[in-house]
Amino acid sequence: MTALPFEARRDQVHRKGDGAFRLACDRESLAGAVSQRACVFCGARVVLYPVADALHLVHGPVGCAAYTWDIRGALSSGPQLHRLSFSTDLREREVIFGGEEKLYRALTELIDRHRPAGAFVYSTCVVGLIGDDLGGVCKRVAAEQGIPVIPVRSEGFQGTKRAGYAAACEALFRLVGTGPTDGISPVSVNILGDFNLAGELWIVRSYLERMGVEVVANLTGDGRVAHIARCHGAALNLVQCSGATLALARRMEEAYGVPFRRVSYFGVDDMAEALYAVGEHFADRDPGLPGRARELVRGELSALEPRLRSIRADLEGRRVAIYVGGAFKAFSLVKAFRLLGMRTVIVGSQTGTAEDYRELHEITDPGTVIVDDTNPLELSALLLEQGTDLLVGGVKERPIAYKLGIGFCDHNHERKLPLAGFEGMLRFAEEVHRTVTSPVWRFAPRRTGTREVCHA
């Protein structure tokens, strides 16, 4: 294998076939390595962000709120409050004397102005250090305003993004169980771990509704406070993006007896599996449901297959690298690329668990590199070594691919194309095709063997 830049990270990179599989993960990022990860705040913020009728107030200096202003393409069918950026914008004074008073005034002012259905109050690094009593202020404002005001323990330094997911689940769990559950069908689900990027959740929801399944709440894509409050009345939790919402599903199972199933909506196989799972789960309550699931899948696939075949002809044998936030998406992508005749030669994530990586090791081909919490230097060395044609990632990975003359597909917060479901698979294939087959790569130094002059 190419010499990698950081000795200390050697056990976080594994090539399938090189000895027994072991991959270190879930550890703090190596200082100075330029990790692609963010922080606890980021983890909490991305999960809660799509709750569209809540006020999301970031308690801290302005940066954390400014960098997350309208950052996700998490669509709402109604209110757009989640797209605004609210900060207590702490100054030196509050850092010295405490920010509780300012937080109280900010919450009151903003709730009066926007009349939200609820509020999430995020703590940031500074708040964790100066010791503001976030819970106390939230409690007071909740009592005065008559809406749920929920503290989110998301001090940036107190762990990795995973800790932020846990903080978000904790916050959501406080909301769950506070609403009425009457009128909910016995054949009903909550959708956990889909954030409605580019309207993806609506696709999944429409499949379920066509099958006759009621969706009680979306957590959190196109989410609403009142729906979340009553979602313990649903008969089943469908959990995608397990890193982000599995903890919530587990707590709901313990507290309310709502079972859960892990699913993914990316790629034909996983989407079909998810619908079959719902069909089977409710077969005793609605014997026709498994049949309707099969029928729906059959119909969607027959429309899809001829078009995928023609795209596949151009993509056959191309080599793909996948680097995403959570590993669940990587599983689906490996399968989706197989359907397109492409080979996954690198796969990694920011926050995968040992279990996630074992599964990735199982489903990938020999020679595939599996990597945890990588960085631009390491990833780029692997991309070149593996002769990659395409990188799937987010905004921070995009320039790495482009600079090196490699195609790129955004499968992160900013995507504008819904990639979930059967229609999403087709869109995904088309997007992959657009970038991989572009003529621009023939001018890239990597292909022409030239080196560009930088400055005159």
Added chain:
Amino acid sequence: MPESAAPAFVSTTNACHLCMPLGACLAFKGVEGGVPFLHGSQGCATYMRRYLISHYREPVDIASSSLGERQAVFGGGPNLRQGLWNVITAMRPRFIGVATTCLTETIGEEPGPLVEAFLAELAGKNPGVTLPRVVTVRTPSFGGTHTEGFRRAVRALLKALARPGPAGSHLNLLPGMASPADLRHLKDVVRAFGLEAAVIPDPSDPLDGPAWDTYTPVPPGGTPLEALQAAGRARATVAFGCAAGDASGPGALLRDRFGVELLPLPLPVGIRASDRFFATLEELSGRPTPRRIRAQRGRLVDAYVDAHKYLAGVRAAVVADEDLAAGLSGFLAETGIQVAYVATGDRSGILEGAVEAATAGLLRDPPAVRQGVDYHTVAEETRDLGLGLVVGTSKAYPLARDRGIPLVRVGFPIHDRFGAARQRLLGYSGAQDLFDRVVNALLAQRQEASDVGYGYL
């Protein structure tokens, strides 16, 4: 009446400003062989990278000491050392710029002595190995905006690196946060006068480079360390911006420490501000403005005339960092656009005077000038101003969309258009580019709003 007092704010909705470390990272990207390094939580570096990448569409590697819970309690020194070592060995930089964050400032950690001790230790262990220069700057997010962070970083660079010596004939040019294309233009212009000037900092190549054959975490280009050292021996410092003459700024540091004459100028946006810049270059070089540049001025005046009726009476709001806000106000006022409202997230308190100077004699009514405001306030206060145009960053898009008026995107950040790095604003030719964009934005608006669909406008 112009208003300048910042409102008594409680919370910020859709901030017009960013945090200090981002500005410092931008400045450090402009040093040759440089890597920005944030001493703090991993998230800060990642968020800022993402923000900068979306503007420049280039890799922007910012290292972090990635402090966790233990380090927040027991101190971040060991992580800082490990992080610096990893950057030194993996990226081989000539320079590392370390900026603090809220986290490290709140725990009261001063990185300067930690860095010094570590470098001394490294030098002892590795005699003969050239270690990078490391400069530290204090930039807590709660202490100021990204513009302030940029200024502090430039000052820290000069404070640490500039050396005294016999005065040379070269100049220092402190342009502020200009686009790569404008920085290249400034260098061309200075050369055209036969002058030699160090642009400090100069991220034009690091943030707008060619395609690579291999990953280059420290791209070529930037102000050479030698030029930063020589800054103390320069003949004069030409510095742009409202605060260019400020006693706490980088230009004043060179003047007070080394006796380098400081020539503070407004950002050269538009004819009058550019005239002042070129007059200064004439004086410094003893040469007249080259024909090529005078011709640019001539064509710009001609264009102002050709388009003046399209612009007359259009009421505009400007939302930008303070230097640019002042420059844009002057430029727009020159064209006959009624600048009605000028806002910035910066809060140094000098914008009002700068706008007044830039627009003197050009506007019937002075604009409202607002500092330290957010986009919520801007939206509220401009509701009844009859705006026909917004000139500002892409974050003003929701405002323009809400009013159904065009937004001409300038400055930083621009996250919803292509080519931000190639945007031109400065000098006569920059004003020409900007002018054409403004006129065409208004023409397009008029054409689309018309039932007729005129083919000649």
